[in-house]
Amino acid sequence: MLSQRIQTILPDMTFEEALEVTKIHSVSGILSKKNPFVSTRPFRSPHHTVSRTSLVGGGRIPKPGEISLAHFGVLFLDELTEFNKNNIELLRGPLEDRKITISRLEASITYPANFMLIASMNPCPCGYYGSKEKECRCTPEQIKRYLQKISGPILDRIDMHIEVSGVPYKKLKGTEMIETSEEVRKRVNEARKVQINRYKNEGVFSNSELTPKLITKYCSMEKANTELLEKSFKKLHLSARAYSKIIKVARTIADLDNSKEIKTQHLAEAIQYRSLDRIE
Numbered sequence: 001m002l003s004q005r006i007q008t009i010l011p012d013m014t015f016e017e018a019l020e021v022t023k024i025h026s027v028s029g030i031l032s033k034k035n036p037f038v039s040t041r042p043f044r045s046p047h048h049t050v051s052r053t054s055l056v057g058g059g060r061i062p063k064p065g066e067i068s069l070a071h072f073g074v075l076f077l078d079e080l081t082e083f084n085k086n087n088i089e090l091l092r093g094p095l096e097d098r099k100i101t102i103s104r105l106e107a108s109i110t111y112p113a114n115f116m117l118i119a120s121m122n123p124c125p126c127g128y129y130g131s132k133e134k135e136c137r138c139t140p141e142q143i144k145r146y147l148q149k150i151s152g153p154i155l156d157r158i159d160m161h162i163e164v165s166g167v168p169y170k171k172l173k174g175t176e177m178i179e180t181s182e183e184v185r186k187r188v189n190e191a192r193k194v195q196i197n198r199y200k201n202e203g204v205f206s207n208s209e210l211t212p213k214l215i216t217k218y219c220s221m222e223k224a225n226t227e228l229l230e231k232s233f234k235k236l237h238l239s240a241r242a243y244s245k246i247i248k249v250a251r252t253i254a255d256l257d258n259s260k261e262i263k264t265q266h267l268a269e270a271i272q273y274r275s276l277d278r279i280e
């Protein structure tokens with residue numbers, strides 16, 4: 001449910017983004033006649049039986065796949081461990097390059113694929129590992145094998161790992177509303193504006209696009225924070241990629257907090273989102 005609601009808090013699409021998405025959807029023939037201009041960020045959630053061609057694109061006359069249809073929006077993979085492992089591995093390239101090249105004998109075509117990947121999975125085969133409601137019946141070996149279905153390089157490319165516990169039915173039905181999507185979206189749009197402004201001379205729009213050089217320029221931290229990051233890096237055996245992801249996420253948390261500097265609490269929160277790195 002959380003994943004599906006993300007669409008309601010994503011920043012508004014710019015006209016240029018909307019135009020690009022509309023073009024891709026037009027090539028695929030999925031534009032609606034009633035509403036031929038795509039103005040909201042796409043949300044694509046292919047089933048785990050999705051074929052390689054439907055996921056990344058292809059065919060005799062290469063058509064865009066789900067990863068391109070999700071351009072500037074969200075690609076949601078529910079029950080990630082159920083997907084064909086080889087298909088998941090195909091996402092490694094596009095998650096780095098934000099595009100995909102489909103090669104055919106006659107020609108090769110490149111489609112944009114700048115999507116936000118959201119994936120969900122259970123903590124173990126039975127789904128109750130760590131649950132307060134029911135006891136998990138899996139053996140450590142079973143759990144290990146289950147988690148290994150997702151490769152290190154894929155986990156490495158995911159910015160935030162979040163564990164969520166089951167919600168009791170009573171609470172789900174509760175009417176207690178903390179913050180509406182509309183309010184959250186306002187904060188997201190504000191933070192996005194700050195980033196567009198900050199990077200206006202750099203050719204990038206958001207924190208996620210920062211290169212190592214730009215990270216040094218825009219994400220400087222106090223010495224105590226650099227030390228905290230180094231300590232976590234060693235303790236969690238983080239990769240260089242995870243290291244820069246933590247800094248970018250911390251920069252975003254600071255932006256949402258209206259803070260010019262990355263403070264300790266921003267960094268600590270970002271580090272906490274690498275929980276799957278801790279599983280050996």
Ligand SMILES: [Zn+2]
Binds near residue numbers: 124125126128129
């Ligand atoms: Zn279990």
